[in-house]
Amino acid sequence: MSLLLLTKLAWRNLWRNYRRTLIMLAAIILGVWAMIMMNALMRGMVDGMLDSGLKYLPGHAQLHHPAYRDDPGVAHSLEALSAPLQEALADRDILGWSARVKVPAMISSERDSRGVVLLGVDPMQELSIGFAETDLVQGRFLESATDPSVVVGEAMLKRLETRLGRRIVLSSQTVGNEVGERGFPIVGVYRASLPSLEETLVYAGREVVQGMLGMGGAVSEVAILGPDYRRLEPWFGRVAAAVDEGMVLEGWRELDEYLALSLSIQGGAGIVLIVVIFLALSFGLVNTMAMAVFERVREMGLLLALGMPPHAMLYQVLLEALFLLLLGLLAGNLLGWLSLQPLLSGIDLSALAEAAELSGMGATLYPNLRGVDMLRATLIVIFLGLAASLIPAWRAARLDPVTSMNEY
Amino acid sequence: MTFLNNLKRSGAICGLAWRNLWRNPQRTWLTVGAMIFSNVLLVAMITLQLGMYDTMIETSLKTMSGHLQVQKKGYQDEPRMRDGFAGVARLSRELRRELGLKTISARAEGFGLASSAERSIGIRIMGVEPEAEPRVSSLPGMLGEGRWLKGMEAEEIVLGASLARNLKVSVGDVVTFLGTARDGSMAAAVVTVVGILETGIGDVDRSLAQLPLGYFQTVFGMPDQAHRLVIQLTALDQVEPARQLLRETLAQRPELAVLDWDALQPGLRQGIEADFVSAWFLYGILILLVSLSVLNTQLMSVLERTREFGVMLALGMAPGRLARLIMLESVCMVLLGLALGVLGGGLVAACLAHWGFSVPGMEEAMARFNLPGRIYPPLSLPGLMIGPLALCAGAVLASAYPALRLYWLRPLAAMRSR
Numbered sequence: 001m002s003l004l005l006l007t008k009l010a011w012r013n014l015w016r017n018y019r020r021t022l023i024m025l026a027a028i029i030l031g032v033w034a035m036i037m038m039n040a041l042m043r044g045m046v047d048g049m050l051d052s053g054l055k056y057l058p059g060h061a062q063l064h065h066p067a068y069r070d071d072p073g074v075a076h077s078l079e080a081l082s083a084p085l086q087e088a089l090a091d092r093d094i095l096g097w098s099a100r101v102k103v104p105a106m107i108s109s110e111r112d113s114r115g116v117v118l119l120g121v122d123p124m125q126e127l128s129i130g131f132a133e134t135d136l137v138q139g140r141f142l143e144s145a146t147d148p149s150v151v152v153g154e155a156m157l158k159r160l161e162t163r164l165g166r167r168i169v170l171s172s173q174t175v176g177n178e179v180g181e182r183g184f185p186i187v188g189v190y191r192a193s194l195p196s197l198e199e200t201l202v203y204a205g206r207e208v209v210q211g212m213l214g215m216g217g218a219v220s221e222v223a224i225l226g227p228d229y230r231r232l233e234p235w236f237g238r239v240a241a242a243v244d245e246g247m248v249l250e251g252w253r254e255l256d257e258y259l260a261l262s263l264s265i266q267g268g269a270g271i272v273l274i275v276v277i278f279l280a281l282s283f284g285l286v287n288t289m290a291m292a293v294f295e296r297v298r299e300m301g302l303l304l305a306l307g308m309p310p311h312a313m314l315y316q317v318l319l320e321a322l323f324l325l326l327l328g329l330l331a332g333n334l335l336g337w338l339s340l341q342p343l344l345s346g347i348d349l350s351a352l353a354e355a356a357e358l359s360g361m362g363a364t365l366y367p368n369l370r371g372v373d374m375l376r377a378t379l380i381v382i383f384l385g386l387a388a389s390l391i392p393a394w395r396a397a398r399l400d401p402v403t404s405m406n407e408y
Numbered sequence: 409m410t411f412l413n414n415l416k417r418s419g420a421i422c423g424l425a426w427r428n429l430w431r432n433p434q435r436t437w438l439t440v441g442a443m444i445f446s447n448v449l450l451v452a453m454i455t456l457q458l459g460m461y462d463t464m465i466e467t468s469l470k471t472m473s474g475h476l477q478v479q480k481k482g483y484q485d486e487p488r489m490r491d492g493f494a495g496v497a498r499l500s501r502e503l504r505r506e507l508g509l510k511t512i513s514a515r516a517e518g519f520g521l522a523s524s525a526e527r528s529i530g531i532r533i534m535g536v537e538p539e540a541e542p543r544v545s546s547l548p549g550m551l552g553e554g555r556w557l558k559g560m561e562a563e564e565i566v567l568g569a570s571l572a573r574n575l576k577v578s579v580g581d582v583v584t585f586l587g588t589a590r591d592g593s594m595a596a597a598v599v600t601v602v603g604i605l606e607t608g609i610g611d612v613d614r615s616l617a618q619l620p621l622g623y624f625q626t627v628f629g630m631p632d633q634a635h636r637l638v639i640q641l642t643a644l645d646q647v648e649p650a651r652q653l654l655r656e657t658l659a660q661r662p663e664l665a666v667l668d669w670d671a672l673q674p675g676l677r678q679g680i681e682a683d684f685v686s687a688w689f690l691y692g693i694l695i696l697l698v699s700l701s702v703l704n705t706q707l708m709s710v711l712e713r714t715r716e717f718g719v720m721l722a723l724g725m726a727p728g729r730l731a732r733l734i735m736l737e738s739v740c741m742v743l744l745g746l747a748l749g750v751l752g753g754g755l756v757a758a759c760l761a762h763w764g765f766s767v768p769g770m771e772e773a774m775a776r777f778n779l780p781g782r783i784y785p786p787l788s789l790p791g792l793m794i795g796p797l798a799l800c801a802g803a804v805l806a807s808a809y810p811a812l813r814l815y816w817l818r819p820l821a822a823m824r825s826r
C-alpha cells in the first residue's frame with residue numbers, strides 16, 4: 001500500500017469522529033501551550049538571576065590568590081600582573097577586564113557605621129566589565145584610579161543618613177596589620193538590581209585604596225568579561241595558560257555555585273515539566289486512539305481480509321496519531337508564542353520584591369522564549385506520543401480478520 | 409415508606425450507573441488512570457510544598473526573628489543605633505507576666521570593626537541576654553566549640569565559625585572591637601572568645617557576633633536599652649492573640665511598635681505565595697487536561713448510547729433523569745479516581761515523610777533560604793485533599809456538557825441514528 005494512500009486514510013479517519021478529535025486536540029494544544037509558557041518564564045527567571053549575578057560578581061572569570069576566596073583580605077593579594085598575562089588579557093575575545101582591590105571594610109558617617117566591601121577600581125576598566133554610567137542616580141562615577149572619592153549605593157546612603165557631597169570614613173586592615181583609615185567625599189550614588197548589593201559595594205579609586213592599605217601595586221582580583229557566559233572558551237584557555245604563579249583562574253560556575261546550580265536545574269526542570277504534562281496527556285491520547293480502533297474493528301477486519309498487510313494497519317493508526325500530535329503541536333506552539341508577545345517587555349514583580357531579591361532576581365521578569373525550548377517540547381511530545389500510540393496501533397495490526405468482521 | 413422507596417430507587421440508579429461505567433472497561437480505566445496519575449502527583453507535590461513552607465517558616469523564625477518583636481517605631485525599616493528603647497528589663501518582666509511566656513528576650517545591635525591580632529573585619533555585633541536568648545533562638549544550641557555566654561556583664565563574645573576563621577581566632581583568644589556608640593562617640597571593647605557557633609547557615613556563620621546585653625549596653629552607652637524584644641511563640645496561630653495582648657499592654661508607650669513575623673521577614677511570605685501561585689499554574693494545567701479527558705470519555709459514552717437514550721425518552725423517561733444518570737456515572741468514575749489517587753499519593757507522601765526528600769545540589773540552593781538539605785514533609789489533610797478535590801470539581805464540571813446534551817436529544821432522530 002502506498003504511503004500516500006495510508007496518509008489519506010489516516011487523515012480522513014481522524015475526522016470521522018470530529019468531536020473526539022477536537023477535544024483531544026484541545027488537550028494537546030493546552031498542554032503544549034503550558035510547556036512553552038513555563039519554559040519561557042523559567043528561562044527568563046534564570047536569565048534575570050544570571051544578569052544581575054554576573055554583573056556584580058563581576059565578569060565571567062576571575063583571577064585570585066589561591067587563599068583569597070577563603071579569607072578575602074589584603075594578605076592574599078596578587079602582585080603586579082606579568083607581561084604575558086597582560087598580553088593574554090588583551091585577547092580579542094575578551095570584552096574587558098578589571099584589576100580591583102576588594103576587601104572587607106567599615107564605612108562610617110557622622111551618624112552610623114556599617115560593614116561593607118570596599119572596591120578599589122580603575123573606573124575605565126570597571127566600566128568595561130559591567131558597571132554602567134546609567135546605574136548612577138546622582139553625581140558622577142570615579143574619574144580615574146587616583147580619584148580620592150567614593151561612589152556608594154542608594155540604600156547605603158540612606159542607612160548612613162548622609163548625602164552626595166558629604167564625607168564618610170572608610171577603615172580596613174592594612175598590609176602592616178594596622179587599621180588604615182581615610183576620609184572620602186561621596187561623589188556618586190548608584191542603584192543596583194538588588195538593594196542588598198547597594199548596601200554592600202563601595203567604589204573608590206584603586207591607587208587611593210592601595211595607598212591607604214599599603215598594598216603597593218597589588219590587587220585582590222582580576223575580573224574578566226567574555227562575549228558569552230555560556231561559552232568561556234576559547235579565551236579562558238588562553239588566559240589560563242598565561243596565569244602567573246600563585247594565581248588561580250576560575251570561571252563563574254566555580255565562583256558562584258548557586259548561579260551555576262540554578263542554570264543547570266533550569267534545564268532539567270524544563271524537561272521534567274514537559275514529561276509530566278505529557279504523561280497527563282498520554283492517557284487521553286491512548287484512550288482516543290484505542291477508541292478509534294475499537295469503533296472500526298469490523299472495517300479493519302475487512303481490510304485485513306482483503307489483503308491489507310498488518311504493518312500497513314499499524315502505520316495507518318500511527319499516522320492518525322501523528323496528525324493529531326502535529327496539529328496540536330503547531331497550534332500549541334503558535335498559541336504559546338502569541339501569548340508571550342505582550343509579556344516580552346517584562347513582567348513587573350515589584351509586588352514580590354523581597355522574594356525576588358531572596359532568589360537573586362531583579363524586580364522585572366523578562367520571559368525568554370527560545371526556539372530550542374519549543375523544539376525540545378515538540379520532539380519529546382512527538383516521540384513519546386507515538387510510543388504511547390503503539391499499543392492501540394499494535395492491537396489493530398494483530399486483529400484476526402474473521403472474528404473481527406463478525407464483531408457486532 | 410416513600411423515603412425507603414426513594415432510597416431503594418437511588419440505590420438501583422447508582423447500581424445502574426456503576427454497571428454502565430464498565431461497559432467499556434478499558435476506556436474507563438484509562439480515564440481513571442489519568443486521574444490517579446494526576447492525583448498522585450498533586451498529593452505528593454502539595455504535601456512537599458506545604459512541608460517545605462513549614463520548615464522554612466519554622467527554621468527562619470527560630471534562628472533569629474521570633475514570631476513577634478517589640479521595637480521602636482521605624483527601626484525595622486531604618487535600623488539606627490540611637491533608635492533603641494529604654495526600660496527594657498522592666499518591660500520584658502512585664503510582658504513575661506502578661507503573656508505567661510518565658511520565651512522573651514531583648515537584643516541590641518551595632519556595627520563595628522572587630523580586630524584580632526592578625527585581622528580586622530567590619531561586622532554587625534549583637535547584645536543578647538545570656539539566659540533568655542537560648543529560649544527564643546536556636547543559634548545558642550549550635551555551639552561547635554566552647555560554651556555559651558555566662559552573665560549579663562561578662563566581657564565575652566561568641567562568633568560564627570566562618571567569622572572566627574576569617575579573624576583567625578579560636579576559643580580563649582581576645583578580640584577588640586571598635587564602633588560608634590549611641591551618642592556618636594567611640595565605643596571600644598576588649599572581649600574573650602568563649603564560644604564558636606557552627607550553624608551551617610552561610611550568612612550566620614560569616615557574620616554572627618554576640619555579646620552579653622549588659623556589657624553591650626555599657627560599651628555602647630545605652631544603659632537599660634535595647635533595639636528588639638524578641639518573642640517566640642509555640643505556634644503560628646498564636647501570633648494574632650499574642651499581638652492583641654501586647655498592643656493592650658504597650659498602650660502607654662506609643663513610641664513602640666509590635667511587628668509580626670510577616671513584617672520582620674517580608675521575603676518569606678512573599679516567596680511562599682509566589683511559589684504557591686506558580687505551582688498552581690502547573691496544577692491547573694494538569695486538572696484541565698484530566699477534565700478534558702473525562703469530557704471526552706463521557707461524551708463518547710453518551711454518543712454511543714444515543715439510540716438507547718432515544719428509546720428511553722420515547723418511552724417517557726424524563727431527560728432530567730437520564731442527565732442525572734450520566735452525572736452519576738461521572739461522579740462514580742471521579743470518586744474512583746479520587747480514592748485510588750489519594751491512596752497512591754498518600755503512600756508516596758508517607759514515603760517522603762519517612763525517608764525525606766532531597767535532590768542532588770539541593771543543599772546549596774536550600775542553604776540560601778536557611779533550609780536543611782533534606783525535607784521531611786509531614787502528612788497532612790490539606791496536603792492530601794486540596795489537589796484531588798480541585799481535580800474532582802474540574803472533572804465533574806467537565807462532564808456536565810455530555811449530560812446536558814440529553815436535554816436537546818430528539819427521541820425520533822436519536823432512535824434512527826446509527
